[in-house]
Every structure is written in structure tokens, then in C-alpha cells.
Amino acid sequence: MxxxxxxxxxxxxxxxxxxxxxxxxxxxxxxxxxxxxxxxxxxxxxxxxxxxxxxxxxxxxxxxxxxxxxxxxxxxxxxxxxxxxxxxxxxxxxxxxxxxxxxxxxxxxxxxxxxxxxxxxxxxxxxxxxxxxxxxxxxxxxxxxxxxxxxxxxxxxxxxxxxxxxxxxxxxxxxxxxxxxxxxxxxxxxxxxxxxxxxxxxxxxxxxxxxxHDANRSTELWAHQIQHILHTAAAAKSFFDHEGGSMEGSRAMRRLAQRGIANRAYWSGVSHLIRRDGEAADLFKLAFRLSPATALIPPVGYLVNRPDTLRRIGSFLAGRGVASKRYVS
Structure with a gap:
């Protein structure tokens, strides 16, 4: 067995x-x-x-x-x-x-x-x-x-x-x-x-x-989306600075990660802006810093690639925040 x-x-x-x-x-x-x-x-x-x-x-x-x-x-x-x-x-x-x-x-x-x-x-x-x-x-x-x-x-x-x-x-x-x-x-x-x-x-x-529940290890992160995005960026950097750097095409993959994190920050900023949340400005600044192109062209393709886009839109329209303890949207 x-x-x-x-x-x-x-x-x-x-x-x-x-x-x-x-x-x-x-x-x-x-x-x-x-x-x-x-x-x-x-x-x-x-x-x-x-x-x-x-x-x-x-x-x-x-x-x-x-x-x-x-x-x-x-x-x-x-x-x-x-x-x-x-x-x-x-x-x-x-x-x-x-x-x-x-x-x-x-x-x-x-x-x-x-x-x-x-x-x-x-x-x-x-x-x-x-x-x-x-x-x-x-x-x-x-x-x-x-x-x-x-x-x-x-x-x-x-x-x-x-x-x-x-x-x-x-x-x-x-x-x-x-x-x-x-x-x-x-x-x-x-x-x-x-x-x-x-x-x-x-x-x-x-x-x-x-x-x-309120005592979860990552509850505070859920309250501040930008912090979780920054921590995700740190994880990607650590990976490509160490083992991931040995992958074939790792430089292109690192750039893809930076762009993906920027796109996520952009759409999080849009969500916070609609809710009139003060964190929106910081999210947009992060997105523009990581990928300046997002300041000119909204990354619509990112939404297409996310399998949970329709669920998130439905949850938002229903007035329910979608937040899971150990993985963040």
C-alpha cells in the first residue's frame, strides 16, 4: 500500500x-x-x-x-x-x-x-x-x-x-x-x-x-490587494533568480511574469476604482511601473485568459467579494 x-x-x-x-x-x-x-x-x-x-x-x-x-x-x-x-x-x-x-x-x-x-x-x-x-x-x-x-x-x-x-x-x-x-x-x-x-x-x-476566519495567516493580505500582488512579484523574482533561471527561455518567462502581474494589478485597480476604493491609485501605479504599455492599452487579453473572469464579474455584480484564504483573485 x-x-x-x-x-x-x-x-x-x-x-x-x-x-x-x-x-x-x-x-x-x-x-x-x-x-x-x-x-x-x-x-x-x-x-x-x-x-x-x-x-x-x-x-x-x-x-x-x-x-x-x-x-x-x-x-x-x-x-x-x-x-x-x-x-x-x-x-x-x-x-x-x-x-x-x-x-x-x-x-x-x-x-x-x-x-x-x-x-x-x-x-x-x-x-x-x-x-x-x-x-x-x-x-x-x-x-x-x-x-x-x-x-x-x-x-x-x-x-x-x-x-x-x-x-x-x-x-x-x-x-x-x-x-x-x-x-x-x-x-x-x-x-x-x-x-x-x-x-x-x-x-x-x-x-x-x-x-x-479572521485569524487566518493571510487575512490581512486579502484586505490589501496590492500587498498580495507585491508578494507574488517577490515570489516570481525569487524563482527566476534561483532555480527558474536555469529554464530554457527563462528571460522571456520572467518578462511574461512581470507583465502578468502588471495586468493583474491593472484590473484590480479597475475593480477598486469602481468601488471607489483608495487603493486603486496605487494598483494602477504598480501596473504602469511593471508594464508601461498598460497605461495606453487596457490588457483585455488578460481577462480572456483567466478561467474565473465570468465568476468574478457575477460575484461583483451581486455585491459579494470573492476572496479565498490561500489563493487570491
Whole structure:
């Protein structure tokens, strides 16, 4: 039976921790280990973690001081030794059968670097909803390595639910650690590095749940769109300054990323302008700085390339902001 190691970093999310870990342990048809890394929580997280560790598949690291999320991510990578690897925050959860669906696809094609699927959103402390059984085997699309990276460059954003990403452990080891100099877009940069090692499978089914609440790691970023765009630009720069610089045509790809991020800033500026939000001016300045052509010609093609354009327009007209905790539109 194939195996997977799941790392669950935690800080003061005791109220969500049990549901998260149980959603992992209840996965079928795969051998599982879970490592809970608690970063000196001041709530009841440690007590809950100890009760979960009564299951022999659960291991604990209970820190006496908060070393930050990167220390947890990277310790988890060093600890992993199973066939597959998953890193998920303790306020998220897996859908039944998620690990088997992803691993079956990756076992059938050993070249795949990682697989991900869709997510369901849960607000605050609401109960995990009843999710209809998902197709097994799951339909999926295979993105070749260069095409996956190019899509990010063209759009200037990833639209991937982080807790759904199942990585081949050997690929994660080769890609290496999360970079501490990227406090808010470290995941983007790692996903780009992972994709250099093989194709990416996108499952057409719900694989994980993302819980949105005021204490989320990235809540503040959602309130200030320009900050997230700047962090995305930093991730792209880091990637092309390091591993991505060895790609054939990396200079052209770097320019494409700069233009994609500029186009994203432009349309974010338009959205903020319509809402009479003061951040619009800064977004336009960023867009014009990164790609001066946007000051003369609106980048309409960018909207055509985004698969979620119609959904975003509908949400805006309905007066609903579309914001997901770990991937921003």
C-alpha cells in the first residue's frame, strides 16, 4: 500500500485541530503518518494534540517558543519519508477519499510531480458540510511542467487550494525548503520549483476544505490587494533568480511574469476604482511601473485568459467579494 506523510503546523487553532487531523486519519486505502508541529500555542492546542497522538500514526513536536511557520514547513519536509507528502494548515480539512484519488493518478504516471483538486469553503467555526461522494477514479487534466509555470506567469496568480496539494516526496526533497525571505508567497515559489520536476495533475473534484476566519495567516493580505500582488512579484523574482533561471527561455518567462502581474494589478485597480476604493491609485501605479504599455492599452487579453473572469464579474455584480484564504483573485 502506498504511504503518505502529512505535516500539520499549528498555532492557536486548537478549536480546528481535531477536525483537521481526523479528516486525515480517516482517509482510506493509504498508509498515513501525521506530524503535528505546534508553535508554542497559548490555547488548548497542545492538550488536543496529545489526545490525538493516542493514535500511533500521529507524532508530535510541541515547541516551547514560536519559531514561525517556515521552521514548521521545513522541519516537516526533513521528517517526511513516505511515498507522498502533504502540508496542510490545522484549520483546513480533507474530503473523504482525497488522498486515494490523488495518489492513484500519481501512481499511474510516475512522472507527475504533484496533484491538486478543488476546494469547498467553510466560514468561521461552521461545521464541515456534507460533501457528496466525489468521482473515483477522478477526472483530471495534466499540465506539462513548462505550461504550468507559464500559466502562472501569464496570470500573475495561482488559483490552487493549498491543502489539496499531494506532492511526490522525492520531488519535494529535490525542490527543497520554503524560503524564509518570502513570508507571504513562499507557497507560490515552492509550487513553481516543484513543477520544474514534472507534470502537474489537476483533479476535477473536491479534495479539501478551506476555512476562512479572521485569524487566518493571510487575512490581512486579502484586505490589501496590492500587498498580495507585491508578494507574488517577490515570489516570481525569487524563482527566476534561483532555480527558474536555469529554464530554457527563462528571460522571456520572467518578462511574461512581470507583465502578468502588471495586468493583474491593472484590473484590480479597475475593480477598486469602481468601488471607489483608495487603493486603486496605487494598483494602477504598480501596473504602469511593471508594464508601461498598460497605461495606453487596457490588457483585455488578460481577462480572456483567466478561467474565473465570468465568476468574478457575477460575484461583483451581486455585491459579494470573492476572496479565498490561500489563493487570491
Amino acid at each position: 502506498t504511504s503518505i506523510d502529512v505535516v500539520v503546523p499549528n498555532y492557536n487553532y486548537g478549536r480546528y485541530l481535531r477536525a483537521c487531523v481526523e479528516s486525515i486519519l480517516n482517509q482510506e486505502a493509504v498508509t498515513i503518518r501525521v506530524l503535528i508541529i505546534d508553535n508554542a500555542s497559548t490555547d488548548d492546542s497542545a492538550e488536543i494534540a496529545r489526545s490525538l497522538a493516542r493514535d500511533p500514526r500521529v507524532e508530535l513536536v510541541l515547541r516551547t517558543e514560536n519559531l514561525g511557520t517556515h521552521a514548521s514547513f521545513n522541519q516537516g519536509i526533513d521528517w517526511a519519508e513516505a511515498d507522498y507528502f502533504l502540508l496542510m494548515f490545522s484549520d483546513d480539512f480533507l474530503v473523504p477519499g482525497a488522498l486515494k484519488r490523488a495518489i492513484d493518478i500519481m501512481e499511474a504516471d510516475k512522472s507527475i510531480a504533484f496533484a491538486y483538486g478543488r476546494d469547498v469553503s467553510v466560514r468561521g467555526s461552521a461545521a464541515i458540510p456534507q460533501i457528496p461522494p466525489q468521482p473515483d477514479p477522478a477526472p483530471f487534466r495534466l499540465h506539462q511542467s513548462r505550461a504550468f509555470i507559464k500559466r502562472f506567469c501569464r496570470l500573475g496568480v495561482f488559483q490552487i487550494p493549498g491543502p489539496s496539494i499531494v506532492v511526490r516526496t522525492s520531488v519535494q526533497k529535490r525542490a527543497g525548503h520554503y524560503r524564509t525571505e518570502l513570508p507571504h508567497s513562499d507557497d507560490y515559489e515552492v509550487w513553481l520549483r516543484l513543477a520544474m520536476h514534472g507534470p502537474v495533475a489537476e483533479l476535477d473534484c473536491i479534495q479539501a476544505g478551506i476555512r476562512s
